Amino acid sequence: MAMAALRREGRRFAPLISPRPITAVRSSPIVPTHEYEGPIGVRHISTQVVRNRMKSVKNIQKITKAMKMVAASKLRAVQTKAENSRGLWQPFTALLGDLPSVDVKKNVVVTISSDKGLCGGINSTSVKISKGIYKLNSGPEKETKYVILGEKAKAQLIRDSKKDIELIITELQKNPLSYTQVSVLADEILKNVEYDALRIVFNKFHSVVSFVPTVSTVLSPEIVERESESGGKLGELDSYEVEGGETKGEILQNLAEFQFSCVMFNAVLENACSEQGARMSAMDSSSRNAGDMLDRLTLTYNRTRQASITTELIEIISGASALEG
């Protein structure tokens, strides 16, 4: 090629040139330009570094785009389930109400989070709210314990609240979520933890871009009795005749347990939806950032390439003119 021939000519004349030609490239902050001396004093500016960087950024962009699609398809699958499960706890709330302001001695905070990362800030918000509830309910004779579902909350809460954690459950989403699985879980929690009020912290799925951290409160039957006697929302509970079973207390106990498992089921599904939605938007912004970075790197690459060509030409031409002159 003509360039190669000229390059060879340049090499022959290079030793005659005393002053160094001016480098036309200003080293950019992103990429340090590399100048090295060839065998007979010829200078080439390498574009290798920029090219490597561009390749890796492009790969990252592809990966994040793929992750976004996967999250979108998983979201579609879980979303119908979550919306159907919303109907489950509504009658319970209609009957018993949801009283987050209830004042009890033994609180248990059930924090629901994801196992995998790269899903935006939803796990941090859940943990923040759990810690807030803990602080709100601290006082003399009161105790608050944590039950943790999911690796991410475990990692965050184990650091400073290790002594308050009762139960840790991970790998929830290994098999597709089902009521049987959640009811077994609820059973474990109810068996092992003493509680007056259970507060379930999760991210409620409103839409693909909005996930609202929510707290659902489930009261133990004793507290339900106490609250219904003192009037208020639960005061109407007395007007209901309780049919069947031996005592009213037994039925209320079953009711509370059933309510807990229904609320848990809904909470776990909503959190799964929120996780996928948050991952979608996180991966989307990450691919957009990668695209921007790629544009900037392409400009730098072109500038570097053109500068090295210019430098070579200058060397050749000044060499040639030195001969003539």
Place this chain on the structure above:
Amino acid sequence: MFLFLQSPLTRSHRTVRRGIVRRYEVDMVIVPATTGQMGVLPGHVATIAEFKPGVLSVHEGSETTKYFVSSGFVFIHANSFADIITVKAVPLDRINANLVQKRLVDFTQKLS
């Protein structure tokens, strides 16, 4: 399943499994409560009752739809609304009697 019973009776069914929410007006519902079959009509006193697994039948005029329900609860509210919540509710015509018998034998063997 939730049955929302409204005067006459409106029911909404909600199952844990399939999450069908059906809301409709019915004349009467017979629920398999733990104390026996309980008939619910409009104007029933407010009640909370627990089910045992059994057959739930919904009467709308002259039509009767029967469902097999696993255990759950029914809340009957004072305004003639009823909520029925069960873990599973299957319309009876979807149940194959032979398959059920076979499965029953299998599981009894496994248990013993």
